[in-house]
Amino acid sequence: MQLFYEPLFDSTAKLIVVNPIESRHISKVLRKNIGDKVFITNGMGLLAEGLIKSNHPKKCEIEVLKIDEKKASKHHLHIAIAPTKANDRFEWFLEKATEIGIQEITPLLCEHSERRTIKLERYEKVLQAAMKQSLNAFLPKLNELTSFSDFITSEYNSTKLIAHCENDAKERLSKVVGDDNLVLIGPEGDFSRSEIDLAVSYGFNPISLSNSRLRTETAGIVACHTVNLIKSI
Amino acid sequence: MQLFYEPLFDSTAKLIVVNPIESRHISKVLRKNIGDKVFITNGMGLLAEGLIKSNHPKKCEIEVLKIDEKKASKHHLHIAIAPTKANDRFEWFLEKATEIGIQEITPLLCEHSERRTIKLERYEKVLQAAMKQSLNAFLPKLNELTSFSDFITSEYNSTKLIAHCENDAKERLSKVVGDDNLVLIGPEGDFSRSEIDLAVSYGFNPISLSNSRLRTETAGIVACHTVNLIKSI
Structure with missing residues (x-):
């Protein structure tokens, strides 16, 4: 087919x-x-x-x-993630997230972002190709590159989560998955301390994804698969 | 660090x-x-x-x-997977599996394999780089390219599983994860009917990984993360 x-x-x-x-x-x-x-x-x-x-x-x-x-997924996953310095790594995230299952993606511009411009049209093509390849009938929604502060100060009716690498108290994502999840994933240099603090003040809860130190695009995929797996068991 | x-x-x-x-x-x-x-x-x-x-x-x-x-993982995961036609997709699997957590990898030569030679030395370097990047102290064991029939007819003390795309009765991997898991992942054209039947006759149980049709390398990562997540919750 x-x-x-x-x-x-x-x-x-x-x-x-x-x-x-x-x-x-x-x-x-x-x-x-x-x-x-x-x-x-x-x-x-x-x-x-x-x-x-x-x-x-x-x-x-x-x-x-x-x-x-086709029936839409019963849960919603929105990942806001800083595009990686190496563009192929970010496109790889887009492809794999679409294959595994995601509803919305926002490329995020952070303090430590090394990539500060993106080609949205090219990313749309990656999403479309992955949707067709995996025989899905739903194309994820791709938003424009948005600055961290603009993004987190908006209103969301979601479980708001931020994955970062600082040694703060964190819950494992698998323990806190809701029906409607918004997960922030930082750039190669992680979120800055002030970004983390600002996110927490806006109701984002810190989470960890793994015991390993994951690259940005791996963190995105692990977050995406964790939500899908937890909602399927 | x-x-x-x-x-x-x-x-x-x-x-x-x-x-x-x-x-x-x-x-x-x-x-x-x-x-x-x-x-x-x-x-x-x-x-x-x-x-x-x-x-x-x-x-x-x-x-x-x-x-x-460092303490070794309490569970063991061995993935035997057909290298993809595009080499970068297989290297990507090696990198991500190492980041997420895997103990052993065997490149598998199948009937429908499009890639029939591999560069083991280069793959070793990918694993080492991913181990260092993710701050792990364990390097996955990488075996030589092995033919499907040689591989499945060997002895294993593992939960033996085969992920394929045929419409047979299958369990979800998340339901059958054991402490010691051996998962077979086929090439782009899937395992052949006779390979699936042979594996089943040797005690491999058919599993599904997702409702989506996953690419080979995505299937490998999803299997790897499913085992790690199930063993961590």
Whole structure:
């Protein structure tokens, strides 16, 4: 089974006109023919099964056979994480988090951040590819790069958690997972002392993820998998 | 704290002579000076704290101040996994598994394996770097590339598990984690039907890792983190 992504269709669609990027992929890269069966998601829970009616490289048309509405995850996970200096490590986090299961990601600009600019469009592509690869029908929401103080001073109805490496009293993430989780992960040089203190004053609880010292992107994945595993057992 | 690796010292050492690779790192890359404090592990649980007595780029000498013996993990995890076609994805698995916690890794040669040769020496370096980065004192054991049939027909005193994508009856890994776990992870094209049947006939129980379809290297990390998390809660 191969999955494609076209955000613009709803559950009543009879014909799906696929965007140029995915049309090119269907027609030119995978050389799909008229009559071939394909699966398409809108990234918001709909999974359509259909037959190729036109394999035009800029505008494939898919005749819909049926559309399933997949159930959204019962829990919500939002990770706000500082992009790593090495961009491939951050893209790796995006890919793996999407495979494992995540609803929302905010790239975070921290005091010790070495990477201070990001390419959101490129990151969107990583998320889409990982969603298709893992056959998920939900595309995580990716927010813009946000400064630490702007981020933590906003309102959230979530269990608010901050993973840091200082020797403060901390709970293990596995003990405090709620239904709606917001986890902050710092940059290579960790959050600064004043960032940690500010987060705590805004109701973020310090957590530890492991007995090992984890790299930023590993911490992100461990947090993501911990929440998913705890909610599944 | 920065950690270096020198396998050849024991708990009675008063002076540690560091191998040329790490000596070069200490002396040339990090420009450490005589009198600087450093930490060294032998990768088998010893963690020495010492002062640099000589920063010769091929033969640093460390005067030992104290040596701690770290406790080994109470559980054992051995993952036998088919190296991925893209080598960086497999190296990424090695790095992350070492950070999260693993005792033994066997690269597995399967029917659908696209990668049929590996560079063991290079993989050893990845493991050593990840051990040092995560401040662990235990280096995972890395075995040679082994054919699937040779591997599964050997004797093991472990909970033997095979993660595959066929629609057979399977348990979730989180439900069957034991104290001593051996998990098989297949290549991009999954294990073949005959490999799965052979493994089952040799006492391997089929498991699932997630509701998503995971890439090989993601499956390896999810298996590794599942075992560590279940044993920690």
